[in-house]
Amino acid sequence: MLTERVQLSTSIDLDHRGRDWYTDKAVTFLVFVGGISAIVLIIGIFVFITKEGLGFIAGSLDVREFFGSLAWRPTSPTKPTYGILGLIAGTASVTGLAMVVSVPFSLGAAIFIGEFATGRLRETLKVLVELLAAIPSVVWGFIGLSLLNPLIIDIFDVPVGLGVLNSGIILGLMAAPIMTTIAEDALKAVPDTYREAAEAMGATKWQVIFRVVLPAGRNGLVAAVLLGVGRGFGETMAVLMATGNSIKIPTSPFDSVTALTATIAAELGDAPVGSDHYRALFTLGILLFVVTFIINLTADLVVRRAGRK
Amino acid sequence: MVKATPLAIDIHNLSLWYGDFQALFEVDLQVKQGLITALIGPSGCGKSTLLRAVNRINERLGDYVRTTGEIHVLDQDILRNDIELAQLRRHVGMVFQRPNPLPLSVRDNVLFAHRIHRADEKFNRRKEDEIVEHALRRVLLWDEVKDHLGREATGLSLEEQQKLCIARLLPIKPTVILMDEPTSALDPKGTAALEELIWELHGDYTILIVTHNMAQAKRASEETAFMLLGRMVEHGLTEQVFLAPREKETADYIEGRYG
Ligand SMILES: Nc1ncnc2c1ncn2[C@@H]1O[C@H](COP(=O)(O)OP(=O)(O)OP(=O)(O)O)[C@@H](O)[C@H]1O
Ligand SMILES: [Mg+2]
Numbered sequence: 001m002l003t004e005r006v007q008l009s010t011s012i013d014l015d016h017r018g019r020d021w022y023t024d025k026a027v028t029f030l031v032f033v034g035g036i037s038a039i040v041l042i043i044g045i046f047v048f049i050t051k052e053g054l055g056f057i058a059g060s061l062d063v064r065e066f067f068g069s070l071a072w073r074p075t076s077p078t079k080p081t082y083g084i085l086g087l088i089a090g091t092a093s094v095t096g097l098a099m100v101v102s103v104p105f106s107l108g109a110a111i112f113i114g115e116f117a118t119g120r121l122r123e124t125l126k127v128l129v130e131l132l133a134a135i136p137s138v139v140w141g142f143i144g145l146s147l148l149n150p151l152i153i154d155i156f157d158v159p160v161g162l163g164v165l166n167s168g169i170i171l172g173l174m175a176a177p178i179m180t181t182i183a184e185d186a187l188k189a190v191p192d193t194y195r196e197a198a199e200a201m202g203a204t205k206w207q208v209i210f211r212v213v214l215p216a217g218r219n220g221l222v223a224a225v226l227l228g229v230g231r232g233f234g235e236t237m238a239v240l241m242a243t244g245n246s247i248k249i250p251t252s253p254f255d256s257v258t259a260l261t262a263t264i265a266a267e268l269g270d271a272p273v274g275s276d277h278y279r280a281l282f283t284l285g286i287l288l289f290v291v292t293f294i295i296n297l298t299a300d301l302v303v304r305r306a307g308r309k
Numbered sequence: 310m311v312k313a314t315p316l317a318i319d320i321h322n323l324s325l326w327y328g329d330f331q332a333l334f335e336v337d338l339q340v341k342q343g344l345i346t347a348l349i350g351p352s353g354c355g356k357s358t359l360l361r362a363v364n365r366i367n368e369r370l371g372d373y374v375r376t377t378g379e380i381h382v383l384d385q386d387i388l389r390n391d392i393e394l395a396q397l398r399r400h401v402g403m404v405f406q407r408p409n410p411l412p413l414s415v416r417d418n419v420l421f422a423h424r425i426h427r428a429d430e431k432f433n434r435r436k437e438d439e440i441v442e443h444a445l446r447r448v449l450l451w452d453e454v455k456d457h458l459g460r461e462a463t464g465l466s467l468e469e470q471q472k473l474c475i476a477r478l479l480p481i482k483p484t485v486i487l488m489d490e491p492t493s494a495l496d497p498k499g500t501a502a503l504e505e506l507i508w509e510l511h512g513d514y515t516i517l518i519v520t521h522n523m524a525q526a527k528r529a530s531e532e533t534a535f536m537l538l539g540r541m542v543e544h545g546l547t548e549q550v551f552l553a554p555r556e557k558e559t560a561d562y563i564e565g566r567y568g
Contacts (some may be wrong), residue, residue, distance in 0.1 A: 194411055197409040198371065201477070203395070
């Protein structure tokens with residue numbers, strides 16, 4: 001029981017700014033600066049790349065040759081040519097094979113982790129997948145060089161084990177963990193009431209997965225695959241180490257190829273700053289940037305569509 | 310209760326634990342074939358638990374749920390280890406508290422269970438169309454949805470969704486339909502429509518329906534079972550339970566002395 005009566009206030013102080021007010025403003029400002037500088041940096045990088053690349057595009061670029069020719073001879077003393085068809089073919093074949101490897105792997109893993117594993121096993125697997133995702137790409141390249149290379153030579157009886165097959169497998173294994181994580185998120189986002197409804201109608205575990213969970217998580221799964229593609233597409237180090245580095249359109253999985261990214265990495269150091277070669281490499285950079293951007297944007301849009309439902 | 314109607318569900322001495330917590334205590338319940346039996350009782354008394362034991366959907370929780378006693382559905386002991394859950398659930402359908410159509414088209418929803426259980430039968434579009442129309446007519450939904458069977462079922466109104474959830478059970482001709490507060494997510498109009506529909510199904514299906522709504526139990530059931538704190542207190546003809554309850558707890562509940 002309250003015995004003492006509280007005095008009614010006669011005036012209230014509304015313009016007092018305490019420490020909390022200043023802390024709040026300061027933190028807001030810091031966060032704002034952080035966010036802005038990230039955006040400024042990205043724009044800066046983009047401007048830098050385009051400035052160098054656009055010079056080439058405006059000056060020496062012959063579009064037909066650029067996209068249509070296999071001849072990437074930027075250092076030829078007599079007549080340098082800049083055909084990137086072979087590089088595109090290399091990137092596409094390696095990324096394609098990587099997807100063939102990683103999609104079944106990562107979907108399978110996501111289904112197992114999300115729909116079958118429970119408790120400790122599930123948590124352990126998730127941590128393991130995240131650990132795999134953290135393996136640096138140079139380590140993957142190393143595995144390609146020193147483990148997969150002799151293995152391919154042995155098994156298929158070919159002279160060289162570096163090429164589409166090797167780098168496709170390496171890239172696939174590399175992309176699988178992140179794809180697994182995203183795919184598992186997509187499955188987890190499917191409301192459990194759907195599973196319960198289907199089970200209550202007598203659907204078996206696999207019927208629930210194939211007829212309900214996968215269709216319902218469709219968008220998230222597509223996004224997972226797209227991000228995997230983006231990862232494979234932009235990967236450099238592992239590709240540099242495992243493709244064998246020769247410019248051609250592959251006709252067999254054992255052919256050695258090279259990729260857009262690897263070409264930039266390998267040649268940029270030797271190209272004189274400001275030369276056509278130097279700028280052509282930046283044009284490749286723009287191309288990579290644009291394609292990766294489109295892939296990520298598509299993935300993002302797909303995820304958003306999934307979120308809205 | 311002297312009529313010798315055959316039993317659809319015969320529950321005997323059923324106890325159930327969630328971990329260490331006992332939710333059901335030696336429950337006995339006999340549900341007659343073709344009747345609508347209402348299951349009433351205060352919140353948390355174990356109505357949903359009992360219902361979910363009958364199609365064994367509670368086993369989704371894994372070893373955490375432990376059951377002893379017997380449940381017979383049409384004279385089959387369904388708690389046996391060698392019971393095929395898919396078959397059991399084909400014969401014992403369930404309608405949930407929140408309408409839960411699958412994120413598929415209206416048509417695919419109606420055909421979902423049908424396709425699962427007759428996987429070996431040849432695909433036949435005409436036959437499927439007939440099944441869809443028949444099921445949707447039966448739940449009084451056909452006129453509303455006949456022009457957009459391809460639309461996502463999750464976009465229907467709640468009332469329509471719940472009707473669809475009943476319709477999708479019909480093609481596989483379940484013996485028993487369990488309903489767990491099927492109208493609690495609906496507005497009064499939807500509730501009335503659902504009650505009408507449930508009454509309409511009466512006779513062809515055995516319906517065990519959980520409800521919080523006294524008026525609904527009174528209006529829309531033939532027998533009523535009253536539970537309290539995990540025990541079956543009283544079960545009889547609905548008029549008898551409501552007008553002349555044998556147990557004091559029943560009378561107290563019906564008169565609104567519990568929550
Ligand atoms: N998964 C669970 N784990 C632990 N206890 C549970 C679980 N599900 C239900 N219970 C408990 O079991 C008891 C019966 O729950 P149940 O859901 O069957 O009640 P109900 O009669 O359906 O209630 P309501 O009318 O609120 O739906 C309650 O005390 C509840 O807390
Ligand atoms: Mg309940």
